[in-house]
Amino acid sequence: MEKRKSSQDGPFNVWSGFLFGVGLVAFIDEAVFHQLLHWHHFYDKSTPSIGLVSDGIFHAFSWFATVAALFMLADLRKRNVWDRGRWIGALILGTGVFQLYDGIIQHKLLRLHQIRYGVDIIPYDIVWNVSAGFMIIIGLIILGRKRSTQSK
Amino acid sequence: MHNHEAGSGIYSFLDLLSYALPMVFTVGYIVMVYRTNKRYKKWPGTRIVFWVIGVLSVTFAIAGPIAEQAHSSFTAHMMAHLLLGMLGPLFIVLSAPMKLLLRSVPIVSGRLISKGLKSSYLQWITHPILASVLNFGGLWILYTTDLYSMMHSSYLLYVLVHIHVFFAGYVFTLSMIYIEVTPHRTSFRLRAVVLILAMASHGILSKWIYANPPAGVDSTDAQRGGMLMYYGGDAIDVIIVIILCYQYFGGRNRLSAKKNYSVMEV
Numbered sequence: 001m002e003k004r005k006s007s008q009d010g011p012f013n014v015w016s017g018f019l020f021g022v023g024l025v026a027f028i029d030e031a032v033f034h035q036l037l038h039w040h041h042f043y044d045k046s047t048p049s050i051g052l053v054s055d056g057i058f059h060a061f062s063w064f065a066t067v068a069a070l071f072m073l074a075d076l077r078k079r080n081v082w083d084r085g086r087w088i089g090a091l092i093l094g095t096g097v098f099q100l101y102d103g104i105i106q107h108k109l110l111r112l113h114q115i116r117y118g119v120d121i122i123p124y125d126i127v128w129n130v131s132a133g134f135m136i137i138i139g140l141i142i143l144g145r146k147r148s149t150q151s152k
Numbered sequence: 153m154h155n156h157e158a159g160s161g162i163y164s165f166l167d168l169l170s171y172a173l174p175m176v177f178t179v180g181y182i183v184m185v186y187r188t189n190k191r192y193k194k195w196p197g198t199r200i201v202f203w204v205i206g207v208l209s210v211t212f213a214i215a216g217p218i219a220e221q222a223h224s225s226f227t228a229h230m231m232a233h234l235l236l237g238m239l240g241p242l243f244i245v246l247s248a249p250m251k252l253l254l255r256s257v258p259i260v261s262g263r264l265i266s267k268g269l270k271s272s273y274l275q276w277i278t279h280p281i282l283a284s285v286l287n288f289g290g291l292w293i294l295y296t297t298d299l300y301s302m303m304h305s306s307y308l309l310y311v312l313v314h315i316h317v318f319f320a321g322y323v324f325t326l327s328m329i330y331i332e333v334t335p336h337r338t339s340f341r342l343r344a345v346v347l348i349l350a351m352a353s354h355g356i357l358s359k360w361i362y363a364n365p366p367a368g369v370d371s372t373d374a375q376r377g378g379m380l381m382y383y384g385g386d387a388i389d390v391i392i393v394i395i396l397c398y399q400y401f402g403g404r405n406r407l408s409a410k411k412n413y414s415v416m417e418v
Contacts, residue, residue, distance in 0.1 A: 052356050060351035063386065064344065067393045071401035 004079040010086075014143065016072035017087035021094025021139075023066025026059065029102065054106055062098070086143060093139025099132035166311065170215040174207045181249065184256040192255055199247040206243030209235040214314060223304060226369040230377040230384075236314060237287075237321035238388040245325045250333045266335075275336040280346040283327040287320040288353045295357060300366040324350070329395045340400040347396065351389045358382035 006012070076082040103125065181203050185195045212218050213236035221228035250269070254262050268274070276282055294300055294313060303309045326332050328343055358381035365374030 052359055053352075056352035056356035056359070057348070059355055060348045060389075063351065063390060064348050064393050067390065067397050068344075068401070071397045075401055 003081055005081055006079070009076070009079075009081045009083070012072060013076060013081075013083045013086045014090040016069045016076060017090030018069075018094035018097075019065035020069035020073070021091040021096075022098045023062045023069060024091070025095040025098045025102075026062030027066065051106065058098075058101070058106070089139050089142030091139075092135050093143065096132045096135030096137075096139055100129060100136065103129040103132055166307075167215070170211070174211040177207050178204060181247075181252065184252050188252070188255045195252065199252075202243045203247035203249065206240050206247055209240035209243060210318060213240065226366070226373040226377040227380060230380045233317060234381070234384045234388065237291075237317040238385065241318065241321035241325045242388060242391060244322060245329065245332050248332050254333065266333075269333060270335045278323055278327045278334070278336055280327045280338055280343050283320075283324045284346055284350040284353075287324040288350055288357070290316055290320050291354070291357060295361055295366050296364075298367060301368045304368070325392060328392055330399060331395075340396070343396060347389075347393065351385070354385045354389070355382055358385065 073082065073087070076087075107125070107128075182200060185200060189195055213232040218228055218232050218235070222232045223229075250265075254265060257265065277286070294303075294317075299309075299313070303313050326334065327338075328347055330337065358378045360378075361381065362375050362378030365371050369377070
């Protein structure tokens with residue numbers, strides 16, 4: 001099978017995976033927490049405008065990122081240079097980074113809608129942010145290991 | 153829109169126009185396709201379908217049941233605006249009427265049109281940043297000032313706002329994806345950033361409307377309208393995102409087009 005390599009393939013794999021991770025977690029957030037569980041509110045009306053702006057930009061960015069990431073993936077596969085391991089590592093990293101941003105900056109600092117209403121919020125916040133932290137660590141480990149095997 | 157000073161000459165004339173023009177446009181487009189197909193490469197049939205969908209979307213926004221209800225229901229108004237300012241313009245851009253016009257008219261008029269298209273005025277107005285400001289800035293003014301309620305008591309204002317919404321949506325779509333004649337092009341990176349910000353401002357405005365109903369709109373209606381604007385806008389925007397990315401990443405292979413790869417047999 002012919003490989004059409006480019007000097008940009010490494011970063012291209014990582015960016016594609018990372019952006020898809022961001023898009024995926026935003027999609028899960030919307031589908032599961034907003035639409036299925038109804039834990040999150042569309043807009044809880046106690047959010048300051050800066051929270052709405054941040055939410056709006058990240059929502060638009062994640063929409064765009066999903067589409068761009070899949071086109072990048074198609075290009076990588078077409079040229080037969082898709083590095084599945086690096087891609088998945090970057091995906092997990094992207095998922096974790098977005099979730100941590102959502103959990104710390106948007107939910108807490110900017111006081112956008114909370115994870116759930118009418119309950120003690122602390123355990124939810126802890127699970128949310130610790131799982132985000134784990135995903136970042138796992139993503140970085142996979143990417144680091146892939147890098148060291150590649151440089152051998 | 154019959155409840156507006158119905159019967160008085162100019163308004164019933166405009167009402168008639170809103171039904172007659174779409175028919176004229178549809179027939180005119182098909183006639184142009186048929187006539188130019190004899191001399192040039194065959195015009196894609198999908199573009200005819202896109203044109204009909206685009207014209208129908210605009211028609212349903214200004215005449216018929218949705219437009220009638222839009223006077224009393226904000227949700228219906230929002231549905232009409234999605235059709236008029238987003239879906240209609242998108243399908244009209246996809247059907248490339250300007251390209252068709254250029255191959256239908258005599259060469260002399262074609263030169264004049266293309267000279268007009270290349271003018272610095274159009275270069276300004278079709279720049280992604282200005283096109284977005286005109287489009288989304290206009291929406292912010294419409295829904296955050298008294299313009300929305302004023303529009304419903306003045307027929308002239310109603311017509312002007314709707315014309316603006318359509319053309320702003322059309323120029324915005326035109327500035328993002330290159331299907332229509334586009335002499336003034338900008339980089340993918342610029343369009344990507346501007347599109348993300350434009351989509352964000354659309355989403356933010358819909359949440360703002362959700363919480364702050366425009367004058368004369370009750371809060372349940374504003375909430376439903378705001379959510380329709382948010383999710384409907386997303387659904388249409390993603391089509392623009394897909395086409396923009398397709399034109400950049402797909403189609404011709406981006407990296408192979410640059411010829412900076414090395415072919416390796418494995």
